[in-house]
Amino acid sequence: MSIPVLDALDQDTRTRLIRAGNRRRFTRNEVVFHEGDPAETLYLLITGHVCVRVTTPMGDTAILAVLGSGSTFGELALLSSDQPRAATVAALDSVETLVLARDQFTRLRHEFPGVDRFLVDLLAGYIRQLDMRLIEARYVxxxxxxxxxxxxxxxxxxxxxxxxxxxxxxxxxxxxxxxxxxxxxxxxxxxxxxxxxxxxxxxxxxxxxxxxxxxxx
Structure with a gap:
């Protein structure tokens, strides 16, 4: 399994994190989760491609990103229990994911301090992407x-x-x-x-x- 963000973890922590997850597969055009759904899980994309889309105030659909294998999505579910999904994620082709529930992740954080580094790297990457999109939208x-x-x-x-x-x-x-x-x-x-x-x-x-x-x- 090639998930770059896991590289920051030592072998034991990485193994435990992977074992704590559940494999889920999605077919082409199948929705992984909908905008507004409860946010309770993080997804690590093992194979395939997904699109991230939102509904605009005018009722149109806007695609924010296309993600490939090695990517993660749903990161904010690890931080808050009362925030719904901000976007819809759907499979563009056959997709396999590793799913981590928030309660599983919380237990791992207590057992393995290195998991906090995993979370920091996830959020840092998320913020970098937002910054880059904002700069491009304004100046490119x-x-x-x-x-x-x-x-x-x-x-x-x-x-x-x-x-x-x-x-x-x-x-x-x-x-x-x-x-x-x-x-x-x-x-x-x-x-x-x-x-x-x-x-x-x-x-x-x-x-x-x-x-x-x-x-x-």
Whole structure:
């Protein structure tokens, strides 16, 4: 099991943490939990991909993130017992997770002080992601945000090299980049014309990752 955030733990603590969890599998499009549900568990994503989405005040759905294997979600459930889920998480393909309940995690914290480091690393990563999204939303041009999302997703769905396929629609990419569908389409078509990517129905294929990364800076 490759969960980078577990690397901060010693072998014994890591083993106990994994054994305390339960394996759960989800099929494509199955909801892991809904926005507003009670927050009682942390999920470690072993295989597959999930999307994190919220409902806007206008009633629309906005996708906040796509996560791949090695990621975690539902971290805030470990801190508070009275806060509902802030977003809906759904499987984009076949997914396997390790689920840790809050009471299990609390017991482990008492038995193994090193588990607190695990929690600190989780929350630090969560805060870093929020900071980066805020900075990008305020200071990075929308076209570059779209290309940066393509690069990030190419590393989530592969190693980012030529030939990596991102099986997501342009509508999803637009939501992730905080862009409109029209602007996202224009940006992607320009990149395709330059030979950086290939566009197909519901997917993007990486052709020139080096130049793509240079253009996204």
């Amino acid at each position: 041009p929308v076209g570059k945000r779209v290309l940066r999302q393509v690069l990030e997703l190419s590393r989530i769905y592969g190693d980012g090299s030529r030939g990596t396929v991102i099986p997501l629609t342009q509508e999803t990419l637009a939501g992730l980049a905080g862009s409109t569908r029209a602007t996202t389409n224009q940006t992607l078509r320009s990149a395709a014309t330059s030979g950086l990517i290939t566009l197909d129905r519901g997917r993007v294929r990486i052709e020139d990752p080096v130049t793509l990364a240079r253009r996204a800076k």
